[in-house]
Amino acid sequence: MTGQTRYADTAPYFAGGHITSGGYSCTTGIPVANNSGGGFAIITASHCAHTGAVIYNGAGTREGTVSEYHENWDAAKYPVSSSGAYEFDGSPSANDPRPLSGTKYSYNGDSVCQDGYTSGVICGIQVVNQDVQNFMVSGPRYHNTFAVRGVIGRRANSTAVRPGDSGGLVFAIPYSGASVREVRGIVSASVDGHSDEIFWTEALDIYNTFHVHLV
Template structure:
């Protein structure tokens, strides 16, 4: 869609309790895929394979976060075999979960669900994680991150190489739950198209008023506030400060004013730029390289689940796909000293994010466009990336996609 048209539009491994592994509509009987085969699929092929799994996962997770919180550990997508494993501390609650999923989405295929035992609920593990983060010295001299796995077996604490440990390497018991400590290769860093114009969309280069020699971060979620329809463009909170005037990246001797940074949410590493005085936002995202970019519509937003695959559209990288979700609930401290919470993914054959990608949209392909998952927040040079989730960000501010 041309920019003028966009403006017009904007203005107007536990024991399985069920039988054989199920087959998704896109998976022939007996077919299995390796991770490498899924990563190499086109986005459209990934959607055909994973779409039914994502749909039923959304139905289950909506119940697990509320009505089933006392016994819901999490869930994991298994695109290799075409199933979704739901982990419950009380597997006798399986029928209640199935019934809730059917009520939530009558079109979701619950035959794709498999159930397994989770040792602890996600609610229990999240509470224990807060205590570990409040008293890190019980584990090590410095903690890099703490993850809650979907299987519910305990907390995973990561420390940088050379960090002195004060707890057994694996597994230790803290605050009533098992805690496994692992060492990672050094520390990562926060991740930050060129001179964009209204309507403002995701994937564009951003700078602050006091920065004019290069881009520093990327725009992510084009949004509007529900109660007054005011427009906002959301990026990462660690990039700028509340009250900053935000501009596009420089090009041709100038840059364009996007708006004033009105709100920050540190837990979700999100910053809302009020664009109401400069122009509307539109639910599209830049993709491709810095100088040969294309754009595509954003079609809704959902959570990311273990086993899923995503892409990201940070300005530096342009577009990176084949990122495998392996940590659906991770908490860490960013470069600004603030605790952030989100999702972790790994790209086995390259680097998923680079400096300047921060705030960029994380998404997955659907038949109608790109489904938003969140904002690039953190990455390391060895293939790991973390993002905060669009559902949490928009919900916290009472916003929707533009």
């Protein structure tokens, strides 16, 4: 893990890294491996990049090219040479990778964190709607709006998400003081422009759609 940073991540790629494509900045989400046939990939938000889009790290080094995307989960997959089950923890400038272990759905009352390259890690987000259908997502790159299924969380009177966090990892800390992070999903959007509310899509649904698993 020596030398890996949010801004200029190198293989094996982690969650929480800065990526760019088509002049837009987003965040690496879930590091995955294919269920069959081998190979590694990163999951990010589909409103950031569609099939054929080339993904670069923040320093301009190519990571991969999007092979498929699914708007119903606002998720895109791009194969990489290798990915690692870690997320860049802490502030945007911190270099403190923490291991990922396990994946679960989120339920009302759960407390989660999100890890976007703009915000770094933000915790204290409480699930307020565990199954939102037809949430409308749009992005400036493709100028389209589409319906997505996922979860809404709120961080009362505090910022939960910022521009550029899209695609980043949503995770839970399974017990007090735990160093491991439990995967929940990827950041999709703020809710009606309110920065204290965040919408994300669930990792288990994404795994089933792309036929992948946490690396």
